[in-house]
Amino acid sequence: MENKVECRFEELPNLGVVVAPMPSNLLQTLKDRIFKMATDEFKNEQDVRDRLFGHVDREYSLADLIPQIEPFMLELVKEYGTKWDFPYNNQTFKGTGVMRLTDLWVNFQKKHEFNPPHFHSGVLSFALWITIPYDIKEEEAVFPTISGGIPRTSKFSFHYSTITGEHWSFSLPVDQGYEGTLVLFPAKLIHSVNPFYTSDGYRVSVSGNLKFEIQ
């Protein structure tokens, strides 16, 4: 019977996420700025927690670096649009719109802190991992007997509906191999970050939102 069955599996169209390395020069620019921020003990930095859902004690604006980061992000937006035809032709406003990187900030997440399921303002958003202080195997060993066998400690998860409307999650096992890597996703795609348990260091990530500037 095995040889007689011919079938085709069709995945119905949907959007996805782009994972890419950050160019080394831009990554270094961000690291230098973030390192200085920490060595200056975060003095004179703009606290942006009141605009974010993160249950995280330290989140600061990096708006001064937008001019340097924006061109690369716009290139990635083009790649996203080529692959998935998104953002769709501007159906929400008349006239023309130009995509701009409008928000850029850094998250210093400590042990036990978390970011509940949330979405962003804008059209596309991204998260870039700068420093991961834990070993993912040690994290997964904190709760070793989870149903399904894959613990979610420390992980970055997307939450979305399947074609039948069920809610599913897709988790990125963010470890030290993700340092310097970013993920670009639709801003309205729900995502969350679980707590980590095995390090006293900061988990540092940079996030941003891209929006249409209506002209």
Next chain:
Amino acid sequence: MSDQEIRVNFNELPNIGVLSAQVPDNILEGLNAAVDRILEEQFKNSEPMNRNLLGHMRHEYKLDECIPLLESFVVYLATLYDQKWNWFQSLDENYNTNVAKSLKLHDLWVNVQQKHEFNPPHEHTGIMSFNIWLRIPYDLKEEEAYFPQTSGVSRTSKFSFHYANLLGQHSNFMVEVDKLHEGTIVMFPSKLNHSVNPFYTSDEYRISIAGNLRIV
């Protein structure tokens, strides 16, 4: 165009929801006694449930011995749920049975959650599921003050439902679980996604009982 000239109707489109109720005292006494025994024995004689659950918690145990105590109450709540939202009828054809008359309490367990532990978004097996809060060790105001700068409402310690609104967008409904919730039950469709955030301000256990009603 004064207020009096405008007549409008705001129509909420039909959807199902969640039911909450107070658990009868005799049932609470039985559940508390079972939990006290588990705690006194320091979990040594209890059967772990962790491998069947998604909770990131060290202590989750089967409570099969309490099924007879609880079953008729939760099955009754399920019939009330169906009376309100007429939901089981839509399931009957899926299972070729009368769902309302076929539900049994199949799984029952206790979650002994410690500070910093959490339960990520997940769903259950079965048709209807429930959660009973037995002991809440923190003050909700202290929890909410732990991350005071968060945009909007602090979500520490809270039980959240995740669902699609009528536009298909993912939405969130939080149950602000505090000491007043001790002894209350929330019943919901098993496939309704939900999660529990960590708490930070107490070293005591937060204890809840959960279960699934399946077609038997």
